Amino acid sequence: MPLPPLTEASVRLGVPAATWRDAVRAAGDVLIAAGSVGVTYTQRMIDVIEEFGAYVVIAPGLALAHARPGEDVLADGLSLVTLAEPVSFGHAHNDPVSVVIGLAVTTADAHVTGIADLANAFNDPELVPALSAAATPSDAIALVLHSTSRGVS
């Protein structure tokens, strides 16, 4: 089963966030609203970063917020949030972050290739600034899909 696609409901643009925690909460709120996760999942995503550091900032300007599968993961889910102003996650090379992808998976082995394909869209260095300037969720999704076809291989 592939990763659920990004939908207009799973994208929020220009979200104000004063700290990296606010940015992760915004990505979590979308997953909660979609019914993908329970309210405890957001704190678990924050806990991962507090325990292991900002390694979730996997590319310049991009954080992949996620936690392990758990009872609070009701269905696989994906969210995409752009921030009104970039925030620092404390990563030595890839800060500041202006795009946060929220990810919830029900099993550890699921969708590895799909997640990588989505992430590889950000191999296109123009994608983060383009997303920051996107006017509507459907524009943002179109930008990701366009870069996905360029990002892989």
Added chain:
Amino acid sequence: MKIVAVCGAGVGTSGILKVNAERALARLDIEADVTASDVASLATTAADAQVILTSPELVDKIPPTWADIVVVQNYVDMAEIEQKLFDALG
């Protein structure tokens, strides 16, 4: 040849690193088995690994190992991943 891609939670980021490492190895024509792992189970998963792929943020959390540790800054930069695997294995 065994390669372990490591992240904190063992899902998501290590999965991206695994898939991109496999793509880079295919380009380099190097045969290797790539596994995703979290830091907690690394002592088991990396016992017979030649290479550990990880983030600069996680290097300090990796237990003592015989494997070469390859640090990847940008998980979606295929050129970086391919070059670093080439340097480690080539």
